[in-house]
């Protein structure tokens with residue numbers, strides 16, 4: 001900052017005392033920001049359960065406690081206490097994953113992008129990976145399947161077209177150079193209309209016929225049947241049963257745990273992954289393993305509602321309605337006019353299921369620009385995006401949805417403890 005100021009003051013040598021004061025003030029503000037804990041807690045009232053920009057899945061407090069317990073002292077992370085010999089850091093978590101999925105073996109790495117890269121290297125390094133052109137996806141940020149392929153030693157063999165890929169396309173592409181048949185989930189878009197896609201049911205037998213592994217990058221994976229709750233995603237084991245030899249998915253999407261890349265498959269296909277030199281570069285840390293262990297235990301013991309993402313996805317409409325009413329009356333009491341409770345939809349999130357919206361109940365705050373101030377209500381004089389920005393800049397920052405001439409607060413993604421904080425923050429802000 002000082003350097004910048006010096007550079008400008010050379011251009012304008014008569015910098016006044018006032019400017020120096022402003023500079024001191026700015027410097028202090030910047031220092032205050034640097035001094036604060038980060039990442040900052042924000043209140044997610046968007047209703048988007050898995051929001052990549054907001055850190056995806058919030059961890060259960062109990063999972064976070066396990067992280068603290070496991071990481072504030074030494075642990076048996078890589079030690080077999082009985083024999084005193086070195087153990088594997090993923091075995092305990094892998095055992096739970098196998099129990100939950102019925103898979104023979106499992107491995108965990110830093111994230112799904114790493115799981116894909118490691119899978120490609122370990123199973124098809126130096127050879128070809130066959131993938132449909134309809135699945136050459138970009139997940140966001142810098143995750144683009146063709147680029148991951150390019151950064152590996154494998155070659156991408158694109159088949160079919162954007163909208164249609166047939167089993168014969170896979171069959172025709174298979175040659176002596178082929179190392180793997182890959183399927184990638186379209187996590188953030190869909191293709192409608194004149195389309196054909198080859199399913200794992202069809203791909204499995206083809207892979208076996210040619211002795212080629214079939215790998216599915218699911219992106220998101222769940223061990224709960226979410227279909228009755230409006231989320232049309234198969235459980236992860238269904239991919240294995242359908243014909244994939246190996247399924248990859250994220251720990252912090254529908255599973256609701258920490259960031260991690262989980263791989264399920266046969267012993268034969270998981271072992272090379274653990275042995276590969278890249279495995280060390282993408283290995284998972286103890287804090288992640290502790291949180292993942294708690295999450296998987298919660299699932300095994302039928303305590304899935306304790307996992308925040310699961311609780312949010314399965315929240316009954318009656319509960320959402322009750323929270324919305326509580327929020328709305330709090331806001332009205334704080335002086336907000338034009339507050340209504342209405343039926344709307346929440347989304348699961350871009351990184352998991354693009355199209356899926358589940359019925360929800362939201363609190364709608366109408367904002368009409370140019371409404372006279374003296375009409376009694378507060379918070380009406382700004383546009384919805386002004387209000388959204390104001391809320392985002394507050395303490396705590398509050399993220400909302402903007403819909404036409406209103407700001408919407410979706411209670412699905414609000415933790416109980418946040419309802420009152422939200423009313424308080426909005427109340428004080430409207431004054």
Ligand SMILES: *Cc1c(COP(=O)(O)O)cnc(C)c1O
Nearest residue numbers: 111112113139185187218219250
């Ligand atoms: C989200 C996603 C990934 C990336 O997962 P990370 O755990 O964030 O690395 C990879 N593939 C698909 C299909 C995804 O949806």
